Amino acid sequence: MAWFVLSSFVDRTIEMLHSEAVQQIGVTDELSELKNTMSSIKARLSDAEEKEELVDHRLFVDLEKVEELVDDLSSEALRQQLAGTLRRDSITKKGFIYPSPGRHMEDVGYEYFRNLCWESIFQEVEKDENGIVSKCRMAPLMHQFVIKAAEQFVIPDLTTFEELWLPQPGQLGSPQLGQFWLAQHVSFGFHLDSSSILVRLLWDRAYNLHTILLPSQMRLETEETLSESFFDVIILRHKLLRVLDLHNLGIEMLPDSIGKLKHLRYLDVSQNSAIKSLPNSITMLLHLTVLKLSSCYGLQELPRDIHKLISLRHVEIDWCYSLTHLPRGLGHLTQLQTLSEFVLSKDNRHSCSLSQLAALNNLRGKLKIKNLENGIYDSKAAILKEKEHLTSLTLAWDLDVPEDTAKYQLDLLEPPSNIKELLLVRYDGIEFSNWFSSLNNLVKFSLRNCKCRHLPPLSHLSSLKVLILDQMTDLKCISNKYENNHPSSSSASAAAAAFFPSLEELRLTELPNLEEWWGGDNSLKATVSSLPSFPRLSKLMIEDCPKLSSMPLYTHLKEWLVLDNTSLETFQHIMNPFTSSQVPSETNKEWSAASTSSAVFASSSLSRLQSLCIIGIKKLDISYSDEIKWEGLRNLRFLRFDYLPKLNELPEGLQHVTTLQELHIWRCNMKTLPEWIGKFKFLTALGISACPYLNSLPEAIKSLSSLMTLEIVDCPILLERCKSENGADWHKIEHIPDLFFL
Template structure:
């Protein structure tokens, strides 16, 4: 593993030395020639490392010793180069800020001479060490290779969701081979390895059994082998089956088998994978954080000109995922990869290949050597006592991660800042930390700092000396009120994560954003921006929304919270923010604090939100606490929107048409006190090919005045045919889930026959449900008719006052229903559950329905019909005909044949049958 890591580091050193050696500052310090020579030496070393990687597979003490010395020297070279780069960054920063006195002092003749001499001496000494190592390498007779072999750099072009293409000639045989490899227990016929007319070679049952046996029948291993083989041509595949697999897999060792997938990886990808050994087994890995860690440590570089590092890192992750190095991937609502896990076998492989480079310390666990560069602790630590890492080891560490938090005091900060000077990654979350020591500026190479879930009220301004810092994580720092005033000095910062409401990890008490944050033009993540009144004692430190103007690299989520504004003068700041230029932004949340709400500012609200028009690429829009009456018309033009949520906009009366947004999958409307019609213009469904063509989830709640969807909906006095025709025009073609809660006046809705998840109705009218159940025509003239709600899985109705019964024909359609809950429906008298249809019903709960007489279609069926899949039945606080009769159930009762198969029967909170056992006394 060390040789792969060294190749990656050496490659980065060569890349950095090129531009550095040609910069004027190198000439000022008199080290230009030395840097050029160092580049040449490192390039020579890089050329032999791949051959060294192959030779190190054979036991050789001399070779291992040589690699150990080389590792130390290469790491020292990178540290020296980063020292130099840091000083260059400082010069640029001082020059940009025009701090003339500091610039003159630092770059005075005497300082230049001293620093140049020191740098020159260090470079010369390092070159001498490396030259000796290069000379020593001659005895190993390494083959010089400038690049990795093509077979090692082959990267798939398919997406993670696609299956790998298999190497056989005919398409049908490719499918059979993949089926065999990914489903080893399936019986398949022999597959020809050659095309028609050629000599045939069959993968017979014997070979199949041999592969499965060598993989010990473990699906992960078989799948990994399948992915590996999918990138080989026909000849390579046959050779692998006959020769490589039997010889490389020995003693039924799963790790050795998985290494067959690991060995062909490019060097940088091996490095990325091995680093994951720092995570505990079974740990849910935050993928965005993982990629940022890789970048901070220099494992990832841009493969294409102009491609950002985060995209390159994502490609690396997806490729490892496709090869089965990760699994159990979770995605957010916008389809982004959010988290993953590693299979225990893959974690064992990562630990094996990482060796001494990366150590995860558990209770009473692993020892750390001077060659260790990355350390994590999977145990609670008391840092007020001592950091359990020997000083010689601490000086070389680049990663220090503490997963479980612990105790912390000022002494721990002093120790970290004094002894861990080479750290690139420091994770100190959940330590109850109340302040960040000023000494943190001593860790000048730091690129990734995670102080999440601590108790600081402010960050020390000394943190702004970390000119290399790329990631600053402050999620869930609930006491944090201020960010550093000189935050603009963090010129390398790419990700400032202070949480957001959606992730429930917000720094809720943050009072304002510091002036100058808009100079950080490399920022890609700014999860939260506070707009505050500038007329305050801290007015000189407060940055307005205009700070966003130049931050056009922002991506992911941005939440803008308006805590204060200066009347009409704030509009220019909102306009200058230029959200329309943020092409990579996926999610935008805008919320106003409730205490700002004033009837006198209605027009001002309209102008504020109108000024915040986002780019048409936006996928999610959330607006909370908006005090205007009209929503901006630009929302209809956001053609890529997937989710819209409008919440607590109590004066809002007019929403532009949303039904033509082609990608909209989720719409949530809640707390809109004055809204009477969602489509107040009455144009919904007109002039568009399909009404809400992609909408899957709809939530409407706490809209007390809401009457219907559109002013043009048919009223109750219209004749039946006209009503049916009008309602067919307004039917959701793909809706899966619907929730309507606390909308007492909502009596008319577009129909929703396609629901295949849950329907929740609470404190609203049953009329939309009744109308949908009575549908007898297709949603559109081009669609075939499917019985309404025939795919519905869950139906829940609470506090429905106007429901006396549900149409028997509608209940007959609920053939897929699995969960049915009815509670506090005072007028409900009839609920005839059809025994011939509800074969899927597993849970039934009926409560506080005091007029309900029966749950069956006829008295001959008893009070409840036979429902074969029912596992849980709860009845409570109903009429005597229902609750009273149910209390009398027992083995001797007439209904017992219909209910004895039910696992749990609970009547008026007393069990008759529990977990399949009869318990009635």
């Protein structure tokens, strides 16, 4: 098998070296040397196969030299292409540098990965919201096999690492030490907290590494920062590096010598917040494919000659808050697939403009365009519409612009029709673009700090799963059209299916003037039974919407419900809709049917709910009233009462929620907790905060055998009673393993 694989590689390399495309590069001496080396390797392979001998390890040394020469050859081709003396298509035809037309190497690699998952090599696969695998675990048996196969090169933990190069007196050191010299790929499975350890290892114990990975780096701010000499050591001794991971190492500046790593494909300097700029010498890395800079909070600019990195395919600059612009010429990097943020600047002479973004049609995944107030674009050519591989788009303005300008910009920034996520930040237009109605594949739609008074039609978006509206002071209604799915309607099932058929999560936050879901004629919204409902909504948050009173029904909530500083009408409508202001009068002909089913509906509409938070509803008094049908909350696991001035006692009906696992009581005026709290046999956590009048804990708390955590914060009377050993309530809580008092 080894003969076959190596022979196949050698044959393909020899064929490539004799191709017309390679001859055009013009490096005659290097080509001649490479051909002679490959011919020698071919002869030795044939001899070994004929004699059925093992492949000589020296052959692998020669193949490594071949790899270096091929790399030099491709580097020369890239330099000539950059200078304009070599046509790209003459090389592409032979697949020498670029992947075959119509296929990206990332797609091919992902296809291989999926095949490995299918063969159960990888397990516990987790996918993101777009169905792409984001995390997995190697099958245990396969993992053991890999560790065994690589045991001479594995450094399992910090203790073993110390023993590896710090032998005891009289010893020559670990047997792995000699093997470490031969390693080409090193991944440190532990945090390196000292530059001296890493420098000493990479300088004294290894030579010409191809890969350095730091997957477990967890640097603290108090740790020593790394000097430029640290990188000079790496560059001097490991000039053949292909993959270099320097993330979260406290780097303040990369040295100019980084440009000497001419074989480098992958460079990760993310999470180094002190870096302000990168040396322009980095643009000499003609093979660089991946550049990761995310969370470099202090980074102000990218190299001015970044357009020379013609192999660059992925640039990650998420959370680089200080980045003021992108360098002019970025639009020439047409192979770019990842450009997480596109930052616009007023100075178009030295920075990248929207016209250059229009040329990057291979972009995929997520894209955020910032500072759109600087993005005036005169051409009618599509900027984003042709980028069919984009899945997520954020359009963000940082400063106010005139309403008509904002609308004009939004019209020009039409996304591809298959976009799945769309976020608009500080959009000052009152109306939305016509293209919005064509986004039939939209899964998540978010508006933040926008000035619109109502939204475009949304309920027909059959794929929409998440809707987030945040910080919109002018918003008065969500829709200016009422959707009626009255049960007596002949088209009831069709109407119900048309009302947000896939919506699973709804967040309405900081909407101070939002009054109702529907604007316009209110006559159709008189009865509960005529209100549409969300067929799949599982998560609902309504926060700081004090005027909201009219809305659909939420009958399928399962995961969580958060009501924070809402109106009393909103609370009643959600928790018990037949007591809200939308209830029909008794003279209404629909009231008979509605009242008959009200008890059933109220007890079952939230029967699947697992988490409930009630916060800051100052007028709410549920201590003695029947506002909540507690017995219907049959699956509630988490409950939080917070800043409810009228909550003097826990509601009597709460004792029926025996499924409760966590109970939090914050900023309330109650004086005692009831003895029936002992019915919460599954309670694992109890938190009490800022309840100054609470003067004791119930005796029944001793019977809560599942209670693992008790937190008491800013409750002076209670804290005094819960003091260790001599507190009046200490005997009630001493069995709880985790006590947190403050």
